[in-house]
Amino acid sequence: MPAVNKIVIFDDDDDLLGIFRFLFEDSGWEVYAFENCNDLIRKTKEIMPRLILMDNWIPPQGGIIATQMIKNDSILKEIPVIFVSANNDVKELAIKAGADAYTEKPFDFDVLNDLAILLINKPRA
Amino acid sequence: MPPEENKDSRARVDTDAIQSLNEELTASNEELQASNEELIAMQGQLEASLEVISDRERQINAMVESAPFPIAVYIGREMRIAQANKAVIQVWGKGDNVIGKTYSELLPELEEQNIYAQLHAVYDSGIPFHIRNQQVNIVVDGKLTEFYFNYSFTPLLNKSGSVYGIMNTAADVTDLFLAKKQMEYSEQNFRNMIMQAPVAMCLLKGPDFIVELVNTPMVEIWGKPLEEVENKPVFDALPDAREQGLESVMSNVYHTGKTYFANEQPVSLIRHGKPEIVYQNFVYQAYRDTNGSIEGVLAISVDVSEQVLSRLELQKTYEQIQLSKEAAQLGTFDMDLLKGTMEWDNRCRTLFGISHKDVVTYEKDFLGGLHPEDRQRAATIIDSLFASSTGDKDYDIEYRTIGAEDGKTRWVRAKGKVYFAGQLPIRFIGMVLDISVQKENELRLAELAEKQARLAAIVNSSDDIIISKTLDGIITSWNPAAERTFGYREQEAVGRHISMIIPRDRLSEEDYIISQIRNGKKVDHFDTIRVGKNGQELQLSLTISPVIDDNGKIIGASKIGRDISAKLAAEQTAKKYTERLEIMNMIMGTISAELDLNKILQKVTDATTNLTGAKFGAFFYNKTDEQGESYMLFTLSGAPREAFEKFGMPRNTAVFHPTFSGQSVLRSDDITKDSRYGQNAPHFGMPKGHLPVVSYLAVPVVSRSGQVIGGLFFGHPQPGKFTEEHEILVSSIAAQAAISLDNAKLFEQVKALNDKKDEFIGLASHELKTPLASISGYLQILGRLLKDSQHQKFLGKASLQVSKLTSLVNDLLDVSKIEAGQLKLTIAAFDLKEVINEAIELIQYGADNHTITFRTKLNHSIISGDAQRIEQVVLNLLSNAIKYSPEASLVEVELCEAEENLIVSVRDFGMGIAPEKAKHIFTRFYRIDEAIANISGLGIGLYLSHEMISRHQGKLWVESEAGNGSTFYFSLPRRTDKGGLASDA
Structure with a gap:
């Protein structure tokens, strides 16, 4: 890996944030984890990650609006967003949010990691 | 007709007499002619002799003496008879001694007869005197006798030329004259006879039939004034007669001499200026002269117009009677009781059904032709008529006949009379009349009367209003129900106009009703309002029918009404x-x-x-x-x-x-x-x-x-x-x-509760899955940290339990979504075979005791649907198959095609399902009781599967038998189009 892949993870659950951090770092990612979306755009712009993992249940405004904010930002919009939720209708939520992919909770990290690799290597349109 | 005949024969007798008279006359004429000739010859001789006499007087005297005709010579003015021959002496009848006597001495009776004067005139004048057929009455044998003479007084001249005497020559023409006289008398008689004959007669002379004699009756027949016909050719006078061929008839008589007789000949004549038909009996007879040559025609005519006309009148009357008899269809019978014969005319025969003209008899044809029920009665009546000595009993009877040939029954009325000679009935005459129609009518009337009586009873007792009226709306009947309903008595209503019960604003209904009736139509169940006597309105249902007479003519209407006020109120x-x-x-x-x-x-x-x-x-x-x-x-x-x-x-x-x-x-x-x-x-x-x-x-x-x-x-x-x-x-x-x-309000509450439930389930599932995600995550971290294979094995088992728990939570969440109608499908084309393979692989992984086989002949199994949901169904069926066949080791999966569907079957060889349970297994939370003891589950798998398949327009069903395993099938339509499948909406 010539350059370190940065990933920003938004999840309100401390345990899961820890688990994501461990697993992604274990897989060589540089992980930036946040419990909320306060100052979302600024934080993300500072980091400029290759990938964003967005939980549906994220304060204050929730994952859908957060994702839409990212996707409406001219600088951030190219960054792939994986939508994560414990809700059964994660797929619909992801589509609504304008995310690039989604993952149910509980998740299989190998599958998630493969998806992440796939997304960052996807040629930009 | 005797008087006519008499007249006729008398006319003929007269004619005969005339004819014989004519013949006689002719004969006399002939005789006379002969005598005359003779006389003339003799005179000639005499004259010759006289010339000679002067010379030969003696000779002459002798001759004179012997001359067969009287000759006498008187000398001197005193007419002294100088000479008288035998013939003259005989004529004078005064004896032979006449010579020397004077004429007046001898014949004093002639003094009065002018003869002396004649003699003196001749003597004085010297002019001879001749006379013919002069009557001279001479006393012969003391009796003055009438003679007729042609005689001459010839002067005798002496040589000096003066008269010295007169020679008297004469011819006794008494017989001749008398005959002629007789003849003339006959002619006069003939004429008189013609003129006075009571029959019309005329004598027409010459080929032009000039009317020479015509008597008054003939003039009467001709109807013309006498002067218009007399001495004129008859056919000029009567041109009409000519045209009718009478001229040629008459000419024929004239030329042939054949007498022509005509009987009741109609001759049309203009009489007294009017054309009339005159019927004549006439005779045209040749009228001959003494030589028998035809001089004309004697026409004798009798005007029989009166007789003919009266006979024609009679005949007409008779024909009229006949006609009226026929018109009245009267038949006649005439029975001669002495001879035992019976006359029936055609009509009479018809009434007995007889068409032949042969002889009919009383026994066979009359009595035999009667209806058996009437026969005895008729016979008795007729017998009593014959027996009645007075004979004034009239026969008047009605009976039925049975047609001898046609077998038809006819009603006959017979009237007649028996004529008696003394006590003896000799003739039975009468008439018969067909009264079948009347009789039938009578019977029908009787029947009708009975029917009417019955009807009247019905009408009177009916609860319905029954009214009849004429086409003009005049009430003709009014039953008690009508009295009760309208309040008018029958006497008040009948004769009045129906409009008395019709409200003003409904009067036009009557026009409609009557127009229908006039057309022979019935008006049925006509619901309307009528008014009673006290003004109350009545709701009525009317049925109005035309009343039709025997000839089929509509003469009125009958109205049946029912008071439907109560009914209407109820309605x-x-x-x-x-x-x-x-x-x-x-x-x-x-x-x-x-x-x-x-x-x-x-x-x-x-x-x-x-x-x-x-x-x-x-x-x-x-x-x-x-x-x-x-x-x-x-x-x-x-x-x-x-x-x-x-x-x-x-x-x-x-x-x-x-x-x-x-x-x-x-x-x-x-x-x-x-x-x-x-x-x-x-x-x-x-x-x-x-x-x-x-x-x-x-x-x-x-x-x-x-x-x-x-x-x-x-x-x-x-x-x-x-x-x-x-x-x-x-x-x-x-x-x-x-x-x-x-x-x-309840619904609002329920809705609120339901919303809460959904919210709760959603929250619950999130709250359940979040810790599950953490557990799963930690297990995955551990998996990366622990290298010991034993540790790895336990980690794997823990992970499997986590995924089971996750799937259970997901199912529960699906149920709640289905309940709320929120289950969404993501439709896309996918390969069903691949989905099945993946599901089998997944299940086979955790099912060590079972072998799952998959069989399909299909190469192509792409369908449209939510692949994830279909996989969920296959997974559910497979895990059930394994779960409910713990003793078995095989699960068979098959994919096949049927029409437009793909059918997936999952067969196990387990405990099977009883039929009464099978119908419940797709119900939410249903679990088969027997199985529940040792097999766990929430009873939502089949319910969800069923819902999923239904949402894909497919079917899920089971074929099973308790103890013999089960086969679950689901079918999915093969359409790859969007049609019918619920999408994200």
Whole structure:
């Protein structure tokens, strides 16, 4: 890996944030984890990650609006967003949010990691 | 006709007499002619002799003496007879001694007869005197006898030429003269006879038939004045007769001498200026002269017009009788009781069914031809007629005949009379008449009378009004029911016009009814109104039929009416009831379909306002909010909201009290006059600007629990607008509205609860899955940290349990979504075979004791649907198959094609399902009792599968038998199009 892949993870659950951090770092990612979306755009712009993992249940405004904010930002919009939720209708939520992919909770990290690799290597349109 | 014959024969006798007379006359003429000739010859001789005499006197004297005709010579003026031959002496009859006597001495009787003068004249003048056929009466044998002489007195001249004597020569022509006289007399007689004959006679002379003699009767026949016909050719005088061929007939007689007889010859003549037909018996007979040559025609004619005409008249009368007999179809019979013969005319025969003309007999044809029931009676009557000595008994009888040939029964009336010679009946004459029609009519009338009597009884006892009328509407009958219903007695009604029971505004109905009747049409169940005597209106159902006479002519109408006032009232009530139900049903339909409280209120308000015809309507509704605080909703109809808002909610005033307390309905024709009105401060009546309410209706709305939930209020600016009917309707609707409102309230509660449930399930699943995600995550971290294979094995088992738990949570979540209708499918084309393979692989991984086989012949199994959901179904079926066949080791999966469907079957060899259970297995939370003891599960798998397949327009079913394993099938339509599949929407 010539350059370190940065990933920003938004999840309100401390345990899961820890688990994501461990697993992604274990897989060589540089992980930036946040419990909320306060100052979302600024934080993300500072980091400029290759990938964003967005939980549906994220304060204050929730994952859908957060994702839409990212996707409406001219600088951030190219960054792939994986939508994560414990809700059964994660797929619909992801589509609504304008995310690039989604993952149910509980998740299989190998599958998630493969998806992440796939997304960052996807040629930009 | 004897008189006619007599006349005829007499005419003929006369003719005969004339003829013989003619013949006689002719003969005499001939004789006379001969004598004359002889005489002339003799005179010649005499003259010769006289010349000689002077010379030979003696010779002459001798000759004179012997001359056969009288010759005498008188000398001197005293006429002394000098010479007289025998013939003259004989004539004189005075004896032979005559010579020397003077003429006057000898024949003094001639003194008076002018003869002396004749002699003297000849003697004096010397001029001879000749006379013919001179009557000379001479006394012969003392008796003056009449003679006729042709005689001459010839002067005898002496040589000096003076007269010295006279020679008298004579020829006794007495016989001749008498004969001639006789003849002349005959001729006169003939003429007289013609002229005086009572029959018409005329003598027509020459080929032109000049009328020489015609008597008055003939002139009468001809009808012309005598002067127009006399001495004229008859056919010029009577040109009509010529044209009728009489001229040629007459010419024929004239030329042939054959007498022509005509009998009753009609001759048309212009008589007295008028054309007439004269019937004549006439004879044209040749009229001959003495030589027998035809000189003319004697026509004798008898005018028989009178006889002929009267005979024709008679004949006409007879024919008329015959005709009228025929017209009356009278037949005649004539029985000669002496000879035993019987005459029947054609008509009579017809009545006995006999067509032949042969002899008929009393026994066989008459008695035999009678109807057996009438035979004895007729025979008895006729026998008694014959036996009746007086003979004045008339025969008048009716009997039936049975046609001898046609077998037809006829009714006959016979009339007749028996004629007697003394005590003996000799003749039985009479007439017969066919009275079958009359008789049938009589019988029919009798029958009719009976029928009518029966009918009358029915009509009289009928409860229905039965009236008959003429086509002009005049009442002709009126039964007791009509009397009862209309109040008019029969005597009052009959003869009056039907319009007396028709209301003024319905008079045109009668025109319609009569027009139908005139066309022979019946008017059926005509519901209308008629008026009774006291003016009350009666609801009637009429059936009017044409009354038709025997000839099929419509002469009137019969009207059957039934008083349907009661029926109509009932119908009206039923109709009202139905209408009310319909209105209510309509309103209920709309309001019960509605669960939105405000909409219900508005609809009820609109509907009831409309229904009552109110100008304004309002529905005030008490509502308690979630906080238990009471407030009031209201809806309006017919008035803007602002019209109410400024007044605030109605207060519990005297007027409103009965409504808001649920006590009673308040309905007032004019609320401003109600005692409860205007009692309350501050307005004491309607506040200024209030809608102008006069008619007022307020209905409380009370829920099933008895709680007053509101009130319906209606107003109208005019008084008396609301009826009891409105009150009833609105009350009914209010009751229904209360139910609907209760329902709406309940529905709101249920909906709220349901929303809460969904929210809860969603939350619950999130809250469950979040820790599961953490556990799963930690297990995965551990998996990366622990290298010991034993540790890895346990980690794997823990992970499997986590995924089971996750799937269970997901299923529960799906159920709740299905319940809420929120299950969404993501439709895309996918390969069913691949989905099945993946599911088998997944299940096989955790099922060590079972082998799952998959069989398919299909190469192509792409269908449209939610692949994830279909996989969920296959997984569910496979895990069930394994779970419920713990003893077995095989699960067979097959994919095949049937018509437009792909069918997937999952077969196990386990415990199977009893049929009565099989039908429940797709029900939510259903679990087969027997299995429950040792096999776990929530009973949602098959329910979800069934729902998933149904959502894909497929079917899920099972074929099973307890103890023999089960095969679950599901079919999916092979369409790859979007059609019919529910998508994300």
